[in-house]
Amino acid sequence: MIALISDPILKKKLSNQFPFLEGAEPSFVQLFFNSTAIVHLEPDQPICQQGMQCSHLALITKGSARVYKIGENGREITLYRIGPGESCILTASCIMNDRPFPAFAISEQPIEALLITTADVVRWSNDVPAWRNYLFRLISDRLGDVISVVEEIAFRRVDRRLANYLLHRTETTDDNLQITHQAIASDLGTSREVISRILKDFEQQGMISITRGSIHLSDRQCLRNKSIE
Amino acid sequence: MIALISDPILKKKLSNQFPFLEGAEPSFVQLFFNSTAIVHLEPDQPICQQGMQCSHLALITKGSARVYKIGENGREITLYRIGPGESCILTASCIMNDRPFPAFAISEQPIEALLITTADVVRWSNDVPAWRNYLFRLISDRLGDVISVVEEIAFRRVDRRLANYLLHRTETTDDNLQITHQAIASDLGTSREVISRILKDFEQQGMISITRGSIHLSDRQCLRNKSIE
DNA sequence: TGGCTGTATGTGACAATGTCACACAGACTT
DNA sequence: AAGTCTGTGTGACATTGTCACATACAGCCA
Numbered sequence: 001m002i003a004l005i006s007d008p009i010l011k012k013k014l015s016n017q018f019p020f021l022e023g024a025e026p027s028f029v030q031l032f033f034n035s036t037a038i039v040h041l042e043p044d045q046p047i048c049q050q051g052m053q054c055s056h057l058a059l060i061t062k063g064s065a066r067v068y069k070i071g072e073n074g075r076e077i078t079l080y081r082i083g084p085g086e087s088c089i090l091t092a093s094c095i096m097n098d099r100p101f102p103a104f105a106i107s108e109q110p111i112e113a114l115l116i117t118t119a120d121v122v123r124w125s126n127d128v129p130a131w132r133n134y135l136f137r138l139i140s141d142r143l144g145d146v147i148s149v150v151e152e153i154a155f156r157r158v159d160r161r162l163a164n165y166l167l168h169r170t171e172t173t174d175d176n177l178q179i180t181h182q183a184i185a186s187d188l189g190t191s192r193e194v195i196s197r198i199l200k201d202f203e204q205q206g207m208i209s210i211t212r213g214s215i216h217l218s219d220r221q222c223l224r225n226k227s228i229e
Numbered sequence: 230m231i232a233l234i235s236d237p238i239l240k241k242k243l244s245n246q247f248p249f250l251e252g253a254e255p256s257f258v259q260l261f262f263n264s265t266a267i268v269h270l271e272p273d274q275p276i277c278q279q280g281m282q283c284s285h286l287a288l289i290t291k292g293s294a295r296v297y298k299i300g301e302n303g304r305e306i307t308l309y310r311i312g313p314g315e316s317c318i319l320t321a322s323c324i325m326n327d328r329p330f331p332a333f334a335i336s337e338q339p340i341e342a343l344l345i346t347t348a349d350v351v352r353w354s355n356d357v358p359a360w361r362n363y364l365f366r367l368i369s370d371r372l373g374d375v376i377s378v379v380e381e382i383a384f385r386r387v388d389r390r391l392a393n394y395l396l397h398r399t400e401t402t403d404d405n406l407q408i409t410h411q412a413i414a415s416d417l418g419t420s421r422e423v424i425s426r427i428l429k430d431f432e433q434q435g436m437i438s439i440t441r442g443s444i445h446l447s448d449r450q451c452l453r454n455k456s457i458e
Numbered sequence: 459t460g461g462c463t464g465t466a467t468g469t470g471a472c473a474a475t476g477t478c479a480c481a482c483a484g485a486c487t488t
Numbered sequence: 489a490a491g492t493c494t495g496t497g498t499g500a501c502a503t504t505g506t507c508a509c510a511t512a513c514a515g516c517c518a
Contacts, residue, residue: 069379069383071380072385077383097369099369102373102376125361125365126358129355132354132361133325136325137325137326139368139369139372140368141326142372143322143372143375144328146375147332147375148331150306150375150379150382150418151298153383154306154382155304155306156301
């Protein structure tokens with residue numbers, strides 16, 4: 001499950017993925033590879049639990065994870081997703097400030113990640129400019145992400161957010177989305193009934209067609225109009 | 230309006246307020262004071278506008294500011310407030326990553342602040358460990374703040390949030406709150422009518438009494454129960 | 459005093475969203 | 489065929505958001 005990095009080809013790959021390795025001092029690159037372990041994670045495995053003290057920082061090289069909050073009533077809302085080249089920066093923030101993790105993180109696509117100990121995270125952030133810039137940029141990006149979420153749920157109507165969501169989730173794939181209404185609701189921070197209702201509206205207006213467990217986008221332009229209506 | 234810092238007593242005061250000055254190298258402390266200007270700001274003055282490129286970072290020494298988003302419909306929501314010893318860290322994040330500011334910031338209490346140029350912000354974050362730790366901690370705190378806001382608006386009912394709000398806003402003062410319903414609505418990200426309605430409910434239940442422009446908390450315990458109901 | 463003029467608040471109707479309880483439908487097992 | 493998951497549909501109702509007003513209070517001026 002856990003292995004030290006040694007393959008030189010792998011090294012090169014990682015250098016391309018993580019900007020702090022490019023142009024870094026060779027001694028640090030060496031150090032980085034020597035003190036890093038690779039882990040693999042199946043989908044739907046918990047990565048961080050709310051309230052946890054974090055012992056490692058995970059840099060994702062493949063796959064993706066979802067960071068989300070759970071409300072008193074059991075509803076969920078996704079704060080952001082992280083993919084290759086990124087890291088669960090909330091972990092870093094917890095590490096640096098010695099705080100418990102304020103949310104949940106779970107794997108979605110099968111994940112391959114590099115594990116870095118808290119000690120290394122702190123040490124490198126003192127010694128390696130490129131590393132701390134990387135951390136700083138990531139955490140700034142996340143702050144931006146979460147501010148966008150606030151804006152969305154505070155001001156935008158659910159039907160428009162949903163239209164937007166469907167478009168974004170099919171950007172890199174075809175027009176078929178394999179997902180349940182509940183999963184969408186958990187991303188958008190609303191309830192399953194609301195999503196079902198609106199999807200049915202969309203279907204009746206000919207924008208999509210629905211089957212159990214999947215949605216087909218038949219009129220993207222119409223959805224685009226809806227999303228910015 | 231703008232003056233260089235020279236008074237030694239003032240220096241001492243500031244050292245107490247900003248952790249990165251305590252125990253810092255004397256040469257940096259000297260540098261910091263030499264390259265820092267003091268500004269004063271009346272209440273309700275804009276500090277940062279959404280979309281701005283930031284040219285300075287403001288460290289607040291007195292007073293407070295409010296950072297908020299404005300929705301398409303004109304409604305507002307407060308992301309967080311900053312007070313003495315803190316700084317408009319979103320600015321720092323914009324500076325470090327060369328991005329436009331994603332929100333609005335406005336002074337509330339009369340502000341006294343230290344202005345630092347973007348060049349110094351970047352330079353010190355490379356050279357001065359205590360400074361970059363300060364920045365990192367601030368931005369982490371803000372991320373935590375904004376995540377809490379998401380949780381609030383996504384999952385909690387307005388009446389409970391309002392009860393909680395009233396209690397928090399009178400924590401350091403007496404039981405009289407000088408504020409309009411509109412201002413509360415702008416903090417909580419809802420509309421004035423909703424706040425007025427609920428306040429009226431609270432009044433009829435004997436928790437508060439309302440007069441034009443101010444609210445008196447007559448039964449804090451009852452409000453506490455309401456807020457966690 | 460009374461009448462302006464802002465700003466603050468109240469109200470009723472309706473739309474959008476959230477909640478609850480339960481019905482129904484498809485896929486899979488036995 | 490019956491049982492059992494999981495996913496979806498539905499109607500009733502509560503909460504919240506929106507709109508168009510009405511009303512109330514404070515300060516000012518005639």
